[in-house]
Amino acid sequence: MRIRLGSLLVLCLFCGFLSQNAEAQSIPADQTKILFIENVGLPSVRSIIRSLETQNAPVPSELTAIAESAGDPDAFYALASSYFGTGWQERISRDASSLMDPEAAAMVRVRIYLASLGSNAERIARTSTVDANEIRKSAQNLMRQSQYIRSDDERKEFYAAFANAQEKIFPEESGPDLSDFRMEVTALLQEIVDAIDILVDGMNGTSLKKDQSALEQQLAIITGNQELTAWLARFDTFAGKLLSYATAANTSMILADAHSLLVQLHTYLTQLEGQGIDSQGFMEESAALLTTSAEKLSPASFETFITGLEDLLTRISQQFPSS
Amino acid sequence: MKKSPLMIGLGILLLVGVTATALFFSGIFGKNDTETALTPQAQTERLTSFFLLRKIKRLRDRAVYIQHREEGRKLLELSGIPLTPANSAESSSSSGSALPTSSL
Numbered sequence: 001m002r003i004r005l006g007s008l009l010v011l012c013l014f015c016g017f018l019s020q021n022a023e024a025q026s027i028p029a030d031q032t033k034i035l036f037i038e039n040v041g042l043p044s045v046r047s048i049i050r051s052l053e054t055q056n057a058p059v060p061s062e063l064t065a066i067a068e069s070a071g072d073p074d075a076f077y078a079l080a081s082s083y084f085g086t087g088w089q090e091r092i093s094r095d096a097s098s099l100m101d102p103e104a105a106a107m108v109r110v111r112i113y114l115a116s117l118g119s120n121a122e123r124i125a126r127t128s129t130v131d132a133n134e135i136r137k138s139a140q141n142l143m144r145q146s147q148y149i150r151s152d153d154e155r156k157e158f159y160a161a162f163a164n165a166q167e168k169i170f171p172e173e174s175g176p177d178l179s180d181f182r183m184e185v186t187a188l189l190q191e192i193v194d195a196i197d198i199l200v201d202g203m204n205g206t207s208l209k210k211d212q213s214a215l216e217q218q219l220a221i222i223t224g225n226q227e228l229t230a231w232l233a234r235f236d237t238f239a240g241k242l243l244s245y246a247t248a249a250n251t252s253m254i255l256a257d258a259h260s261l262l263v264q265l266h267t268y269l270t271q272l273e274g275q276g277i278d279s280q281g282f283m284e285e286s287a288a289l290l291t292t293s294a295e296k297l298s299p300a301s302f303e304t305f306i307t308g309l310e311d312l313l314t315r316i317s318q319q320f321p322s323s
Numbered sequence: 324m325k326k327s328p329l330m331i332g333l334g335i336l337l338l339v340g341v342t343a344t345a346l347f348f349s350g351i352f353g354k355n356d357t358e359t360a361l362t363p364q365a366q367t368e369r370l371t372s373f374f375l376l377r378k379i380k381r382l383r384d385r386a387v388y389i390q391h392r393e394e395g396r397k398l399l400e401l402s403g404i405p406l407t408p409a410n411s412a413e414s415s416s417s418s419g420s421a422l423p424t425s426s427l
Contacts, residue, residue: 126388170395
């Protein structure tokens with residue numbers, strides 16, 4: 001019995017030693033990260049943010065998120081690496097140390113913009129004619145070029161390439177401007193009134209309608225990028241509040257709901273046609289979508305189907321405003 | 324007959340297992356039942372939420388596009404590089420510049 005107890009004790013001590021040893025080995029890696037964040041990473045990010053604020057320049061949310069994640073070394077490293085790319089440690093410390101020179105500070109602002117352009121490439125490509133990969137590549141090339149500027153000629157060359165990329169990604173003759181955006185928002189805010197009635201009851205609905213009306217009024221005073229950013233922050237809060245009432249659903253649920261909706265819509269349009277009222281081609285369109293909704297769809301076909309349904313519903317509501 | 328503690332233990336385990344299995348299956352089938360019995364109003368709510376979220380996301384993407392275009396113009400303007408007439412007209416109309424805030 002004593003021997004057994006003794007061996008158990010030895011085993012426990014050995015396990016304890018092993019786990020402590022493993023812990024001791026894991027400390028240095030974390031410690032290195034913590035030390036880097038405390039002494040270089042966080043102060044650099046903070047200096048860059050301060051510099052942008054001094055220039056009355058935008059502070060990308062990604063940069064603020066990196067600073068806020070300083071308490072979690074892994075999160076800090078992951079965010080910084082995905083935003084700035086490889087070699088980010090060197091880049092941010094070099095950028096932060098050059099901020100005293102106004103010209104260098106302006107170039108840091110350009111690099112922050114390029115990092116943001118690259119990380120938002122997918123979203124920008126949804127409006128731009130240039131695809132996301134090309135936007136990302138363009139931002140990376142410009143970023144690289146910006147780091148090797150030594151002379152005035154190289155600086156001019158860089159800005160010429162930057163202007164070229166801008167014109168390609170955001171062409172002057174196409175793409176939405178602020179007035180298009182205002183019109184789009186106005187239409188969406190009108191739809192939101194109906195959505196509030198469907199999704200929210202009672203006092204909460206009344207409060208949301210007040211917020212909606214305030215957003216509509218504030219929209220009129222947006223004349224530039226700063227006001228737009230401030231308005232979007234208010235809109236995000238409002239949208240978050242409204243969507244907290246939304247019912248969660250997966251693709252198959254939405255497909256089933258869309259199918260039921262199309263059955264009703266098609267029946268109604270067929271009745272109209274039966275009564276001699278021209279449905280203006282909507283009956284045939286709804287029939288085609290109804291057939292698709294009964295099929296098993298790939299994610300890409302689902303997206304095409306939903307876009308088609310959304311478009312059909314929008315056109316019907318424009319054609320028959322009271323429907 | 325006196326039952327051994329092992330038998331009692333096994334009996335309890337069996338009971339717990341049967342109850343857990345029953346709860347598991349009732350959960351699954353119960354969920355399916357509610358899904359098929361969804362009211363038209365609930366279906367409308369779900370579709371409304373879905374389309375609303377899509378539209379809001381699209382609108383935010385547009386905002387990101389506009390914000391980056393404006394900031395890009397501003398940076399070119401600050402660089403002192405001569406701008407095209409259309410560019411400079413647009414840039415001077417915007418009072419400041421901003422990059423996107425977080426997405427939804």
